[in-house]
Amino acid sequence: MNIHEYQAKQLFELFGVMTTKGSVVTTAEEAKIIASAFLSKEFVVKAQIHAGGRGQGTFKDGFRGGVHVVKTADEASKIAAAMLQNTLVTHQTGPQGRLVGKVLVAESVDISQEYYLAIVLDRASAAPLVIASREGGMDIERVAQESPEKIWKEPVHPLIGLQPYQSRNIAHHLGFRGKQFLAASTLILNLYRLFDQSECMMVEVNPLVLTKSGEVFALDAKLSFDENALFRHESIEAMRDMSEEDPREVAASAFHLNYIALEGDIACLVNGAGLAMATMDIIKHHGGEPANFLDVGGGATEEQVTEAFKILTQDPKVKAILVNIFGGIMHCDIIAQGIINAFKTTKISLPIIVRLEGTKVEEGKKLLQESQLPLQTASDLKNAAQKVVAAASISLSHSCSLIS
Amino acid sequence: MSVLVDKNTRLLVQGITGKAGAFHARSCEEYGTNVVAGVTPGRGGEYFNHKIPIFDTVLEARKITGCNATMIFVPAPSAADAIVEAASAGLELIVCITEGIPVHDMMRVKSIFAESFQNPPILIGPNCPGIITPNQCKIGIMPGYIHKPGPVGVVSRSGTLTYEAVWQLTARGIGQSTCIGIGGDPIHGMTQMDALSLLNKDPKTEAIIMIGEIGGSEEEEAALWAKQYCNKPIVAFIAGATAPEGRRMGHAGAIIQGSQGTATLKQEALRAAGIAVAPSSADIAETLITILEKQ
Numbered sequence: 001m002n003i004h005e006y007q008a009k010q011l012f013e014l015f016g017v018m019t020t021k022g023s024v025v026t027t028a029e030e031a032k033i034i035a036s037a038f039l040s041k042e043f044v045v046k047a048q049i050h051a052g053g054r055g056q057g058t059f060k061d062g063f064r065g066g067v068h069v070v071k072t073a074d075e076a077s078k079i080a081a082a083m084l085q086n087t088l089v090t091h092q093t094g095p096q097g098r099l100v101g102k103v104l105v106a107e108s109v110d111i112s113q114e115y116y117l118a119i120v121l122d123r124a125s126a127a128p129l130v131i132a133s134r135e136g137g138m139d140i141e142r143v144a145q146e147s148p149e150k151i152w153k154e155p156v157h158p159l160i161g162l163q164p165y166q167s168r169n170i171a172h173h174l175g176f177r178g179k180q181f182l183a184a185s186t187l188i189l190n191l192y193r194l195f196d197q198s199e200c201m202m203v204e205v206n207p208l209v210l211t212k213s214g215e216v217f218a219l220d221a222k223l224s225f226d227e228n229a230l231f232r233h234e235s236i237e238a239m240r241d242m243s244e245e246d247p248r249e250v251a252a253s254a255f256h257l258n259y260i261a262l263e264g265d266i267a268c269l270v271n272g273a274g275l276a277m278a279t280m281d282i283i284k285h286h287g288g289e290p291a292n293f294l295d296v297g298g299g300a301t302e303e304q305v306t307e308a309f310k311i312l313t314q315d316p317k318v319k320a321i322l323v324n325i326f327g328g329i330m331h332c333d334i335i336a337q338g339i340i341n342a343f344k345t346t347k348i349s350l351p352i353i354v355r356l357e358g359t360k361v362e363e364g365k366k367l368l369q370e371s372q373l374p375l376q377t378a379s380d381l382k383n384a385a386q387k388v389v390a391a392a393s394i395s396l397s398h399s400c401s402l403i404s
Numbered sequence: 405m406s407v408l409v410d411k412n413t414r415l416l417v418q419g420i421t422g423k424a425g426a427f428h429a430r431s432c433e434e435y436g437t438n439v440v441a442g443v444t445p446g447r448g449g450e451y452f453n454h455k456i457p458i459f460d461t462v463l464e465a466r467k468i469t470g471c472n473a474t475m476i477f478v479p480a481p482s483a484a485d486a487i488v489e490a491a492s493a494g495l496e497l498i499v500c501i502t503e504g505i506p507v508h509d510m511m512r513v514k515s516i517f518a519e520s521f522q523n524p525p526i527l528i529g530p531n532c533p534g535i536i537t538p539n540q541c542k543i544g545i546m547p548g549y550i551h552k553p554g555p556v557g558v559v560s561r562s563g564t565l566t567y568e569a570v571w572q573l574t575a576r577g578i579g580q581s582t583c584i585g586i587g588g589d590p591i592h593g594m595t596q597m598d599a600l601s602l603l604n605k606d607p608k609t610e611a612i613i614m615i616g617e618i619g620g621s622e623e624e625e626a627a628l629w630a631k632q633y634c635n636k637p638i639v640a641f642i643a644g645a646t647a648p649e650g651r652r653m654g655h656a657g658a659i660i661q662g663s664q665g666t667a668t669l670k671q672e673a674l675r676a677a678g679i680a681v682a683p684s685s686a687d688i689a690e691t692l693i694t695i696l697e698k699q
Binding site: 121123124126127128141157158159196199201226227228229231232258260262270271272273274275276277278279280281282283284285290293295298299326327328329357358359380381382385 | 424480481504505506507508509510511512514515516519533545546547550560561562563564565566567568571588590591615617618620621641643644645646647648651652653654655656657658662663667683684685686687
């Protein structure tokens, strides 16, 4: 789960991670009030959407830039007015863009030096790892590749956490001295507390800055949380912004279906995450393009299968559907009944290829046969993939001929 | 011989009175697994299925029944505690089926295993289908009937994709020595490399199928190890070649981060180690047959 920049700022304040003063607003008037209260000479006004590339983005009405630096409270209010309830398109949002409902108004600082600081849960060592570099504002992967000696990696003991001396070693490597050395050490320790107590997968501060007036600030941050742990972090779960997520993915999650929208035209419905990925891959292997990842889980009910079908058939891009089930805990007759129910409640005109295998496969096949629905069955996975790719290309040429 | 589990395994089921725990305890027993005890705190003294004693603690279950392996179905919030409880009671093999355990919990479990036990028990999972030695012992949620005894060892991060591979083998008359599902979480017990090492040592295993997926670097590490130490033919398959970057593909551990953990990188590492990579999930058994014929 991702959160907005202003929410990350709130968490930073809560854990004592020094950052610039700022507030989130939903109206231009509020923006003016907030900016007037700040002491800095300049303010920054930032559109709050999850996608990156905001600074270079363009709003649908032609207004340019989702990040602006302004000098007066009146200007802050004008920029906020231009952004709010406007749709921002960046290289990460896709052409449809995202509606901006909130903007962040924050103090602007004069930067003297930029740094990179992150805490990740490292899979290989099964422990937290602090990563720090003097090359701030840069792509850390590139720094790691080109000059690995510039990156400091501090492994953290999972049971005792980051120790104060470790935070001092990191601050020293970054080159902080005197008052700033102490400030940076404290910031790193507090950032670790946030990582640990909120059960983050990653906290990335890029950049961490030293200002010309000598303060150490976490200027921009990306936080990601372990979704498995959200049940014990209600306040973080409350930060989830559904409007930032694909509506089909939100609909699917309401029925505990694991769905991810993709760009292709062949939809698939599969049980199990590994098999679902392998099904997408085999569609591509035979020349098609998968429209989604969909794992109905090991113990899906008829209702879940019916809902899954609704989500797939509502996608206008989809030209054909492949159902690939290997029944283990999941019984094939339940899948079959779910498909039959979907046909009763939804108008489905797409070609559907069904491949069933495993527990109660004969019962499942019999149900589908007796239903006399317009389904094609497949003998195995390869056969199923070939059939669905063929069906999608026929239905594609069919719709093209209708247009011409 | 077989790997880790056989007819002599005495199985405990933690969370035996829950819906999934009860269903699968029964199904393992029907398969022939020797299920000797269950644990559900607060239900000690009762019996499961009128004959399997239920205990409040793993320690008590071990003392009274001599169980040496456990299958965990405890719900995610308490599952990490259940794993450590089993380890401290001295069980040798812990198979954790539970899905959705917080990653920070698993991180602490691994740390406790490394520091508190001189000979830490073997942990399989969590978020895995379990382990099976066909016709001898099934600890997990896989459908038993798709398996058949034979010479091929299987290790996998996925559940149903493993069934797919096993079924392809069985349908072609090729049986399996032991099949191990190591699970789809980012931090888990047994790794691909650990499993390869066990299968390599097992005299009944003549060839190995390794099924991986995007995310992490276990397949790359296993490839490096196999190149040096494994003397049995391996066929690998990596799921997720079409997965987008930065999205969790169902399994918490199946995620491409930046340029790391892609299917292409893994396939290259495997090929560089002389491991045959199946072009699609439908070709896993056929690829194995092809390389065995060449030998």
